[in-house]
């Protein structure tokens with residue numbers, strides 16, 4: 001298909017969408033870590049992230065969070081609304097992990113007394129440095145009103161996602177969000193953009209503390225494909241054993257028990 005590539009990032013490619021104001025997000029299997037110093041692929045990741053992100057964005061919009069998601073197009077692509085990305089990564093933390101543990105010497109796994117919001121300036125060359133709200137105001141990356149909307153949405157998203165994952169035995173440790181401006185003439189409003197997937201979340205099994213996210217790749221733990229699949233499976237996004245199989249198994253067990 002002859003469509004215009006708008007941007008190629010580390011894990012996604014953006015193409016011009018079929019109608020004005022839309023974009024196609026293509027999910028790759030490529031994985032990077034440590035500001036792209038470590039590169040690799042996780043087989044099938046793009047397909048799973050496309051599906052998980054669709055699921056999370058759909059459920060968030062059901063509770064009134066405005067998002068860029070329009071619809072999934074195929075295994076690796078989804079149609080989204082074109083926005084102007086706010087150049088800030090919003091990190092939401094419930095439990096200490098990753099850069100927070102390194103920066104402040106807090107032990108990994110320490111539950112934070114309340115949810116912590118952090119902001120990083122989106123700039124690969126600078127390695128996405130941590131910034132304060134004062135920097136955001138000083139350099140005009142977002143207005144105070146926009147930051148209020150962003151913080152309020154991030155907290156609601158965290159509450160919803162923490163519950164959604166807890167229900168399937170997963171602890172939501174931390175995650176990254178990106179927001180964009182959706183324009184309506186001169187007026188713009190903030191909506192959730194990018195993706196939500198195990199690439200940008202830390203997800204630990206509640207019973208075993210096993211990591212079910214990109215840390216498996218970052219730390220060479222292995223089993224990253226299986227971990228991503230497990231998250232999708234628990235969310236009910238992969239075909240389970242068919243009912244017929246389950247019935248079959250029960251039939252066998254009943255026969256054996258006789």
Ligand code: UDP
Nearest residue numbers: 091097098099100174175176199200201202
């Ligand atoms: N994160 C992300 N993209 C980034 C930085 C962080 O998706 O560029 C996610 C990361 O997966 C984790 C959370 O944000 O779930 C917090 O990441 P942290 O600041 O601890 O950085 P890291 O340890 O990944 O360097």
